[in-house]
Amino acid sequence: ADVKIGFVVKQPEEPWFQDEWKFAQKAAEEKGFTLVEIGAPDGEKVQAAIDNLGAQGAQGFIICVPDVKLGPGIVAKAAANDLKLMTVDDRLVGADGEPIESVPHMGISAVKIGETVGQSIAAEIEARGWDMSEVGAIRVSYDQLPTAVDRVEGAIAALTAAGFPAENIYDAPQAKTDTEAALNAATTVLNQHADVKKWIAFGLNDEAVLGAVRATESVGIPAENVIGVGIGGAESAINEFKKPSATGFYGTVIISPKRHGYETALNMYEWIANNKAPEPLILTSGSLALRDTYVDVRKDLGIE
Amino acid sequence: MNSLKKILLGDQGLVVIFAVAFAIVSLTVPNFLTERNILGLLQSVVTIGIVACTMMFCLASRDFDLSVGSTVAFTGMIAVIASNMTGSIVMGLIIALLSGALVGAVNGFVIACFRINALITTLATMQIVRGLALIVSDGRAVGINDPGFYQLALSRFLGIPTPIWVMGALFIAFGFLLNRTVFGKNTLAIGGNPEAARLAGVNVVSMRIWIFALQGLICAVAGIMLASRITSGQPNAATGLELSVISACVLGGVSLAGGRAAMTGVIVGVMIMGIAENVMNLLNIQAFYQYVVRGLILLIAVLLDNLRSTASR
Amino acid sequence: MNSLKKILLGDQGLVVIFAVAFAIVSLTVPNFLTERNILGLLQSVVTIGIVACTMMFCLASRDFDLSVGSTVAFTGMIAVIASNMTGSIVMGLIIALLSGALVGAVNGFVIACFRINALITTLATMQIVRGLALIVSDGRAVGINDPGFYQLALSRFLGIPTPIWVMGALFIAFGFLLNRTVFGKNTLAIGGNPEAARLAGVNVVSMRIWIFALQGLICAVAGIMLASRITSGQPNAATGLELSVISACVLGGVSLAGGRAAMTGVIVGVMIMGIAENVMNLLNIQAFYQYVVRGLILLIAVLLDNLRSTASR
Amino acid sequence: MSYLSVQNISKSYPGVQALSDISFSVEKGAVHGLMGENGAGKSTLIRVLSGDQSADSGSISIDGIEQNYGSVRDAFEAGVIVIHQELQLVPELTVAENLWLGRFPNRGGVLEGRRLVETVRDRLEEIGVDVDPNAKVASLSIGARQMVEIAKAVMMEARVIALDEPTSSLSSRESEILFNLIARLKAKGTVILYVSHRLEEIFHLCDSLTVLRDGRLAAHHPDIANVTRDQIIAEMVGREIGNIWGWRERSFGPVRLEVSGMCGDKLPGPAEFSVRQGEILGFFGLIGAGRSELMRLVYGADTRRGGTVSIDGKEVPADNPRGAINAGLVLCPEDRKHDGIIQGRSIEENIAISSRRHMSSFGILQLGKEAALADRFIARLKVRTPSRKQDIVNLSGGNQQKVILGRWLSEQGVKVLIVDEPTRGIDVGAKSEIYDILYELAEGGMAIVVVSSELPEVMGISDRIIVMCEGRMVGQFARETFEERNILTLALPDRNAAHTV
Numbered sequence A: 001a002d003v004k005i006g007f008v009v010k011q012p013e014e015p016w017f018q019d020e021w022k023f024a025q026k027a028a029e030e031k032g033f034t035l036v037e038i039g040a041p042d043g044e045k046v047q048a049a050i051d052n053l054g055a056q057g058a059q060g061f062i063i064c065v066p067d068v069k070l071g072p073g074i075v076a077k078a079a080a081n082d083l084k085l086m087t088v089d090d091r092l093v094g095a096d097g098e099p100i101e102s103v104p105h106m107g108i109s110a111v112k113i114g115e116t117v118g119q120s121i122a123a124e125i126e127a128r129g130w131d132m133s134e135v136g137a138i139r140v141s142y143d144q145l146p147t148a149v150d151r152v153e154g155a156i157a158a159l160t161a162a163g164f165p166a167e168n169i170y171d172a173p174q175a176k177t178d179t180e181a182a183l184n185a186a187t188t189v190l191n192q193h194a195d196v197k198k199w200i201a202f203g204l205n206d207e208a209v210l211g212a213v214r215a216t217e218s219v220g221i222p223a224e225n226v227i228g229v230g231i232g233g234a235e236s237a238i239n240e241f242k243k244p245s246a247t248g249f250y251g252t253v254i255i256s257p258k259r260h261g262y263e264t265a266l267n268m269y270e271w272i273a274n275n276k277a278p279e280p281l282i283l284t285s286g287s288l289a290l291r292d293t294y295v296d297v298r299k300d301l302g303i304e
Numbered sequence B, C: 001m002n003s004l005k006k007i008l009l010g011d012q013g014l015v016v017i018f019a020v021a022f023a024i025v026s027l028t029v030p031n032f033l034t035e036r037n038i039l040g041l042l043q044s045v046v047t048i049g050i051v052a053c054t055m056m057f058c059l060a061s062r063d064f065d066l067s068v069g070s071t072v073a074f075t076g077m078i079a080v081i082a083s084n085m086t087g088s089i090v091m092g093l094i095i096a097l098l099s100g101a102l103v104g105a106v107n108g109f110v111i112a113c114f115r116i117n118a119l120i121t122t123l124a125t126m127q128i129v130r131g132l133a134l135i136v137s138d139g140r141a142v143g144i145n146d147p148g149f150y151q152l153a154l155s156r157f158l159g160i161p162t163p164i165w166v167m168g169a170l171f172i173a174f175g176f177l178l179n180r181t182v183f184g185k186n187t188l189a190i191g192g193n194p195e196a197a198r199l200a201g202v203n204v205v206s207m208r209i210w211i212f213a214l215q216g217l218i219c220a221v222a223g224i225m226l227a228s229r230i231t232s233g234q235p236n237a238a239t240g241l242e243l244s245v246i247s248a249c250v251l252g253g254v255s256l257a258g259g260r261a262a263m264t265g266v267i268v269g270v271m272i273m274g275i276a277e278n279v280m281n282l283l284n285i286q287a288f289y290q291y292v293v294r295g296l297i298l299l300i301a302v303l304l305d306n307l308r309s310t311a312s313r
Numbered sequence D: 001m002s003y004l005s006v007q008n009i010s011k012s013y014p015g016v017q018a019l020s021d022i023s024f025s026v027e028k029g030a031v032h033g034l035m036g037e038n039g040a041g042k043s044t045l046i047r048v049l050s051g052d053q054s055a056d057s058g059s060i061s062i063d064g065i066e067q068n069y070g071s072v073r074d075a076f077e078a079g080v081i082v083i084h085q086e087l088q089l090v091p092e093l094t095v096a097e098n099l100w101l102g103r104f105p106n107r108g109g110v111l112e113g114r115r116l117v118e119t120v121r122d123r124l125e126e127i128g129v130d131v132d133p134n135a136k137v138a139s140l141s142i143g144a145r146q147m148v149e150i151a152k153a154v155m156m157e158a159r160v161i162a163l164d165e166p167t168s169s170l171s172s173r174e175s176e177i178l179f180n181l182i183a184r185l186k187a188k189g190t191v192i193l194y195v196s197h198r199l200e201e202i203f204h205l206c207d208s209l210t211v212l213r214d215g216r217l218a219a220h221h222p223d224i225a226n227v228t229r230d231q232i233i234a235e236m237v238g239r240e241i242g243n244i245w246g247w248r249e250r251s252f253g254p255v256r257l258e259v260s261g262m263c264g265d266k267l268p269g270p271a272e273f274s275v276r277q278g279e280i281l282g283f284f285g286l287i288g289a290g291r292s293e294l295m296r297l298v299y300g301a302d303t304r305r306g307g308t309v310s311i312d313g314k315e316v317p318a319d320n321p322r323g324a325i326n327a328g329l330v331l332c333p334e335d336r337k338h339d340g341i342i343q344g345r346s347i348e349e350n351i352a353i354s355s356r357r358h359m360s361s362f363g364i365l366q367l368g369k370e371a372a373l374a375d376r377f378i379a380r381l382k383v384r385t386p387s388r389k390q391d392i393v394n395l396s397g398g399n400q401q402k403v404i405l406g407r408w409l410s411e412q413g414v415k416v417l418i419v420d421e422p423t424r425g426i427d428v429g430a431k432s433e434i435y436d437i438l439y440e441l442a443e444g445g446m447a448i449v450v451v452s453s454e455l456p457e458v459m460g461i462s463d464r465i466i467v468m469c470e471g472r473m474v475g476q477f478a479r480e481t482f483e484e485r486n487i488l489t490l491a492l493p494d495r496n497a498a499h500t501v
């Protein structure tokens, strides 16, 4: 029979997921199966998506869930519809908070990626020869998204481990996850600490850090006094690197949508068509991309 | 010929248009008219459908409730936490229902007694309640200890999942409440002409409080069903639900200017929203185009209904 | 004593309450009353403030526009893409303004000519336009080729950033339009009683189309400013803007039942929203509690205003 | 022993002392009239009696027992029922549902559908109102609605019934039905408070009378037989008014307005008539005769099925009021609440809305001119208000009507003026002022059409009368041939199947 595979993601508007879909589609073309792309921003939509896949005769699906705690429900729903299940990006957990081992997963730990951000900022502070006690840090936060908390906490852990004073880290809570919200939140922090001349910034993704960088520009802090490192590496970050002169957006940690999209789809296909079970756990890593290096980094990761 | 026109343009015209559309979809979209898909479709509209029952009353009485999404999330959360804490699912459900009714009653009280605009009041409580949901859960989903809880959503009766039964029962109950009871008629009267209702001795203040309390209670029912279906209490669940529910109602002919409402219309409105979503996924329409298609369907549905009702004048 | 009461309860009562609140905040919140913070605060409300100008007209004429957020994102996107393509910022801006006005005019046309509910229509266009923004950009942020574009937002005049001047100018222009022109008075008349306005010779259909077209045009201004501030066109920008703008208007005394609106009120409404956000961040209130506080501030603001106006009865 | 007694009632609104220290009493089974100029406080008094508004001070007792009710429900229970000046019906509900609103027959909250409809059908038949209990109120004409509203009062067993200008939109035939009902209630011992601006009615119905002036008690007449018409007017207005119609001889110019072949959805037509420069043409008919419908078609407010309108030989566009206004044709609509007042806006704006086209340059208002215009009409029509900035909804019904009339009487460049029930709810003093303005305008060459259900008014001010019945024009009379009986007979549906104009 024809193979039909679902690819369900939590935020279809995000470029990251666009890329995952794009690469999964490539696998579909190569192997000749049908890929069904569904966006499911909340638990209820996930349930409906799985039912829908079952109804149209898919044999399995890959999912990035809106919340990892949805685990048991998704596992049950998949079983009820007789669908094979794999997760991507974020790993399901059970009621006890432990990962559900039985579901094959490809992803990257949110804490780890945050740590990479923290480490690269710490290294650049060192490189610029700044005195850490004179530097302020903007933590662009969006605490209702668990992944976001894990990422910034990872960054903070790495920074403090490198000797950054915890009391210099200021919270800039964004009301939404877009650049404007981050810009407004960060502006307040900057104005509250008008005496601080050098700033670093980190957050959930590139948009958040970009907002903080825009804020530093709007209050007149020169680019060389700002180090912002984002997460993602899609257009918003690349556009920044393409600007004629360097901005405070120092770098971004790119994770590869290629592996996440292409490989998961391929593995699922093998599982269905040839009964070859995928590896239970594959962890990918993020790579730091800078203004000068992003082209190569992207090539290495197979994007472009 | 003439009787066909009568059917199309009559009170039940929307239902007829809907039936025709349904037939077309069934014939043209592969996999649509299968038992599995229809059950899946029905389950996907359970939350909207349940909440629409009371939203209909709210709108019919010329009010507005933006806090339903937050209340659904909050009560689902409470149901899980309370079940976990007391070790009894029944206790958990009771506490959740009570807290839902409480949220609603507070809305109603503020709106009716201080005469504050319903939009602003419920916009405020929408944020407050969402905040509370986030605070009690620390922003993370809360898992369910007793797997019995899942059975609320997983169990079936005559092959049909419980949530669908619940939704169906509420449709019937609220349809009856609207058309056949003093409560329903008073609601329509308040919406149609609040001043006249008041001067006729209808206790407008207490009616409004009741309507909102009922809305909160029903949100709790939806919240519980949702928590059971997604097997956890999620503080971020059901964001944006308010707009979907209000659209479903308006699509079904409920007037935002109050005084006009019908349960069949609302059911059709809910179904149109659900089918649109379902069919787009069955047809594998790309995410970005889904936005456009969803918008167009909404427009066409009201446009058709409008043509129908002006033609009949 | 009596004259104090008069001031508080008069037409400008909301402004007075606001002034008092502002004074209290200035005295008690550290770092609030610094030039930098005030400028930051003002910049943070530029989008809401600009769009509120025309939303006020929309609400005053008893209509509703949910599509503003999408239109802001869409037009910002168009401004960037068109500037890049034509190589001329001016051309880019003109195209963006035209496309904004077009979106608005389509809204107005559908609403006024087919007499379709504004809520549903703009809910539909909200989705369609967002979809278009995503489609033209393939869901990705679009960078700006010519750095001159950034200057729209970064440039200053007399030490004050351009976007603030733009917002201020629009406040004055629309305040004048509302109170001192036939257009404004006709808008209010339509809101007060559309049928009476029609019989008094107001061309209700064309007025409504104009109001929506103006709304679209002003959304484009906001979209351009926003794109310049965040130095790119982002298809996901300004989600949820509609509710913030409508709240600011209602907070400022614009009646959802139409016929009542004042520019000073709207400005105060916008400022209250901005200050609330700003102060919470200055006071370092935790994210989840911010929801609750934001809701409470909204409630208290309308409650105060309400007490004021009932006391004066 | 007096049955209903009102003692020292006072009530104020911001800037207005609506009632001060009002006391009077009424015997059991008596009809008590309440008169006074617009804004004198009649409706306010009735609102206090209904429990809707609470008085600042004073008390009400019924049958010797002091009432202190705080809500409409309490008043209900005490046996007081009020029919308010503005119709209080829910358009989306049926006639039967409206009549039962507030006390639906039910069993444990569930409606008793049959009882709901059947009792209403019986009662309506009994009192002679021909309306389907299952019809939505929205589908009824304003006159029919008024009858439904009256039926509401009679359906209940009340001890005190207050009627606030019940006949203002009724023609003589419906008024007759009402008068019969009142007689029956009276016989049962019900106390009836009756507000009206029509003196003939007051004399015909009432046993006793109270006159209010500026919120004060101007006079109390325990026996109406002892007062004269002129005395009451003097007490109300503070001056004598001789002939309130004050018709003046005029000479007419060539034909100004020419209407031909007019038909519409609710008007089988075709209707044809013309009005000459300087002429005042009256339209008389019973409720539902189609006069308002015809005028709305002429004005372009509703869609025509056919027909043309021309002014001075030039055709007027058919499809909207704006076109008509530009051509010099204006209509003051009959339903002031639905089609007239602009809620939430000031008196000034309500007057200026249409004429501001002439008072603005490049779309920018000249506020001074608008204010002057408003002040002029407030003074001339004696609108009772603290200021021209007052929200129109805060005015008494009659004063609202004056403002709406002011809007149209102040229009510039008008060639044809149509007024539909212009003096609905307006007091005698202001009425004669309005007639004066109409004569002045006619003398200036305007063609004027007056639609009215009040026969004395139509006869008093028209130069010519057209009678309508069941959507058709059935006859016309020149002033010399005006005869009450002839006009009335022609207006009755049964009589004139044969002759049409």
Ligand SMILES: Nc1ncnc2c1ncn2[C@@H]1O[C@H](COP(=O)(O)OP(=O)(O)OP(=O)(O)O)[C@@H](O)[C@H]1O
Binding pocket: D130, D131, D139, D140, D141, D142, D143, D144, D169, D266, D267, D285, D286, D287, D288, D289, D290, D291, D292, D293, D294, D334, D453, D470, D471
């Ligand atoms: N009681 C009624 N029930 C239903 N329709 C009615 C009733 N009375 C009037 N109509 C409708 O309204 C049409 C014309 O009414 P219209 O208001 O124009 O008459 P009118 O002569 O101005 O009388 P009115 O005093 O009621 O204004 C009638 O032909 C009829 O279709």
Ligand SMILES: Nc1ncnc2c1ncn2[C@@H]1O[C@H](COP(=O)(O)OP(=O)(O)OP(=O)(O)O)[C@@H](O)[C@H]1O
Binding pocket: D013, D014, D016, D017, D018, D036, D037, D038, D039, D040, D041, D042, D043, D044, D045, D085, D384, D385, D393, D394, D395, D396, D397, D398, D399, D425, D427
């Ligand atoms: N809600 C209100 N706010 C302010 N003033 C009011 C309000 N209601 C009534 N008034 C004023 O109180 C006075 C008495 O009004 P009322 O309606 O009792 O007059 P009325 O005698 O019934 O007049 P009409 O013959 O015109 O019906 C008027 O001057 C009116 O403007």
Ligand SMILES: O[C@@H]1[C@@H](O)[C@@H](O)CO[C@H]1O
Binding pocket: A014, A016, A089, A090, A147, A205, A231, A232
């Ligand atoms: O939500 C994030 C997404 O933004 C991308 O960074 C991949 O990981 C997901 O968890």
Ligand SMILES: [Mg+2]
Binding pocket: D042, D043, D044, D085, D164, D396, D397, D398
């Ligand atoms: Mg009155």
Ligand SMILES: [Mg+2]
Binding pocket: D291, D292, D293, D334, D420, D451
């Ligand atoms: Mg009439």
